[in-house]
Amino acid sequence: MKFGKIMLALVAIALIAVPAFADTLKVGVQAPITGSYANEGQGIDNGARLLAEQLNAKGGVLGKNIEVITCDDQGTAMASAICAKDLVNKGVKLVVGSYTSTAAEAAQKTYYKAGVLQTSDGTADSLTEKGYWTFLRNSFPNSAEAEFVAKYLVDVKKYKRIVVISDFSTYADGLANAAEAAIKKMGGNVVSRDKIKADSQNFTPVLTNIKSKNPDAIFFAGYYTDGGLLRAQQVALGIKADFYGGDANDNPDFVKLAGSAAEGAFIVNVPEPAALPTPIAKSFIADYQKKYGEMPPSIWGLMNIDGMRAILHAFEQNGNFDTKAAADYLHNMAQPLDGITGPIAFAKDGNRKGGAYVVKRIQKDGSYFNEYVQ
Amino acid sequence: MDIFLQQLANGLTIGSMFALVALGYTMVYGVMKLINFAHGDMVAASAFVGLTIYTQVMGQATSLAAVIAIFLLSALSMAVIGVILERVAYRPLRSAPRLSAVVSALGASLVIQNGIMLIWGPRMRIFPELVPQVYWDLGGVVISLIQVIILVLSLILMLGLYLFVEKTRMGAAVRAASIDQDAARLMGVNVNNIIALIFIIGSSLGAVGGLFIGLYYRGITFNMGWQYGLYAFIAAILGGIGNIPGAMLGGMLLGLFNAFIAGYVSSTWADAFTFILLILILIVRPTGILGERVAEKV
Numbered sequence: 001m002k003f004g005k006i007m008l009a010l011v012a013i014a015l016i017a018v019p020a021f022a023d024t025l026k027v028g029v030q031a032p033i034t035g036s037y038a039n040e041g042q043g044i045d046n047g048a049r050l051l052a053e054q055l056n057a058k059g060g061v062l063g064k065n066i067e068v069i070t071c072d073d074q075g076t077a078m079a080s081a082i083c084a085k086d087l088v089n090k091g092v093k094l095v096v097g098s099y100t101s102t103a104a105e106a107a108q109k110t111y112y113k114a115g116v117l118q119t120s121d122g123t124a125d126s127l128t129e130k131g132y133w134t135f136l137r138n139s140f141p142n143s144a145e146a147e148f149v150a151k152y153l154v155d156v157k158k159y160k161r162i163v164v165i166s167d168f169s170t171y172a173d174g175l176a177n178a179a180e181a182a183i184k185k186m187g188g189n190v191v192s193r194d195k196i197k198a199d200s201q202n203f204t205p206v207l208t209n210i211k212s213k214n215p216d217a218i219f220f221a222g223y224y225t226d227g228g229l230l231r232a233q234q235v236a237l238g239i240k241a242d243f244y245g246g247d248a249n250d251n252p253d254f255v256k257l258a259g260s261a262a263e264g265a266f267i268v269n270v271p272e273p274a275a276l277p278t279p280i281a282k283s284f285i286a287d288y289q290k291k292y293g294e295m296p297p298s299i300w301g302l303m304n305i306d307g308m309r310a311i312l313h314a315f316e317q318n319g320n321f322d323t324k325a326a327a328d329y330l331h332n333m334a335q336p337l338d339g340i341t342g343p344i345a346f347a348k349d350g351n352r353k354g355g356a357y358v359v360k361r362i363q364k365d366g367s368y369f370n371e372y373v374q
Numbered sequence: 375m376d377i378f379l380q381q382l383a384n385g386l387t388i389g390s391m392f393a394l395v396a397l398g399y400t401m402v403y404g405v406m407k408l409i410n411f412a413h414g415d416m417v418a419a420s421a422f423v424g425l426t427i428y429t430q431v432m433g434q435a436t437s438l439a440a441v442i443a444i445f446l447l448s449a450l451s452m453a454v455i456g457v458i459l460e461r462v463a464y465r466p467l468r469s470a471p472r473l474s475a476v477v478s479a480l481g482a483s484l485v486i487q488n489g490i491m492l493i494w495g496p497r498m499r500i501f502p503e504l505v506p507q508v509y510w511d512l513g514g515v516v517i518s519l520i521q522v523i524i525l526v527l528s529l530i531l532m533l534g535l536y537l538f539v540e541k542t543r544m545g546a547a548v549r550a551a552s553i554d555q556d557a558a559r560l561m562g563v564n565v566n567n568i569i570a571l572i573f574i575i576g577s578s579l580g581a582v583g584g585l586f587i588g589l590y591y592r593g594i595t596f597n598m599g600w601q602y603g604l605y606a607f608i609a610a611i612l613g614g615i616g617n618i619p620g621a622m623l624g625g626m627l628l629g630l631f632n633a634f635i636a637g638y639v640s641s642t643w644a645d646a647f648t649f650i651l652l653i654l655i656l657i658v659r660p661t662g663i664l665g666e667r668v669a670e671k672v
Contacts (some may be wrong), residue, residue, distance in 0.1 A: 033496075034491075034496040035496065036497075036498060036595070038495075038496045038497040039497050168642070195641075195642060196641060196642075197641060197642050197645075199595075200641070201591040201593065202384075202388055202591070202632075202636075203641070204380075204384040204633075205381060205384060205632075205633050205634075205636030205637040205641050205644070206636065206637075206641045208377055208380045208381055208384065208637055209377065209637060211377075211380075212376070212377055225498055225593060228592070228593070229591060229592065229593060232507075232592065235507070236507065236509060236516065236518050237380070237516050238509060238511055238516040253498065253500060253593075256500040256592075257500055257592050257593050259503040259507065259592060260503060260507050261507065
């Protein structure tokens, strides 16, 4: 009898005590920690953990400490769907990621149904075409980049024979299609639109066919793991065309993969981390370097951190953790929030407003030279 | 015509890499009647070992002597690992049902693949540019120095292997062991030594293939062995598994087939056509192009 009472008391204490211990704001990170894009995925995870650490040191968000829960989606749709379910079950309020549009898209519906906010750097236009209020894009959509590329290739450089290449991913195919349409709309001449299989390493058969079309410019809308090899094999085959890589080619490994062929290739992207001008960017990157001993792998991780900051900012402004209210706040911001990657504001469909692109030429030593700034 | 010749050159380059790797499958199958699934991962491991030898042992030297040393040291390391693999994963199962050995091979494959991931990490590593990027434009067909090196070195290695197996006493012992192990043993052939020798040769050739992949494509990942292993396996079946000239022919044919399908049909369909080819070969000529019809022992 006495023993039973003690047990009851213990259970009661446990019931009261547990919520107090668990009273943190859970932030999910869904990113490719392993696989081809592990570099970028770990950058996102590192950035999110650094931001959480910094905010927790200042007392957290609305008095709650941030707890980061990471799930490795390997950049694939299948693992992403599993991650989404897992993070929702663990009770996260917002999710940062994923890096690829394919993985972000596979998780969207789960987060929408659970009312969990998701912020991703995925640039595929289709991400914001579903009308999910939970989705906030922290990068600029493909269509903004496609317009810029078309304008640059047709109006500024006046190329006559343009080739557009992509792989089969949501992001790359979307960007390439948008670029092809935009080039044609401006009266440019697309002589070939090719697709390669990501990670297949051997692109010479496709490039050999492209060579016979005598192009003067190649626009590749895919990832750096393929882009670097594509550039190397283009030069090896003696195709004289200028090579333009889309934003996902902006990675130090592109230069390493292309080797000496990297020189003279162009990359179209938003500015790289080291070139970000704002004080908030400089201090965050300095902290990142101090903690991890390396630069953030690319601007994509920082865009995700900006998305996370915007959502946390919305929670603080509203004074509660209601995700719907936070989304409404972000969709109707009067004044953009200062971000690491520039001002952050969202359109009603969840797209980040604005767009700032540069064309960077890779120099002999592998560094970038800003050829053209929008 | 230019395009045709260019695709031919491309096809021969990848074909010779397939052939080198396929030899490892076919030699082991010839003697042990075992598909060594770990072979593809050994090829991948070789590229990583070569990378480490380049950065740690050679101090990033790119001289000809250093490159030769990298090839020799990588081949030596892989030969040692190959012998250990045989000793640990296959020899205890030699009298067990064949399925047990195949499962053991799959297990070994996973161990090696995950071992690479744990040692060198999951992300793509970049292989150094050890061969200068030199190209010759032969009337519209561009051939690079690395392509010539791969092709010539592969042909020399394959010719050497062929002569070894056909013309030497040791080679005769290998052939005897592949026909009937018990009879070979009765004739005074040390079958254990022959099997170790097969693993040494197969793993070393695979190591060279792995270094070629690294040199030619530059990007190496821990799981790439699966892809190249599968291609080489198809090449071995195409030529007739267990048959050494068959593996060389199968590799070359598969490389050409892949290049032409990718060039003239669609690069995305190249894999599908490769597997259709495999199915057709298995239906029409199950023993492969050079394989001989052998009466199954009942």
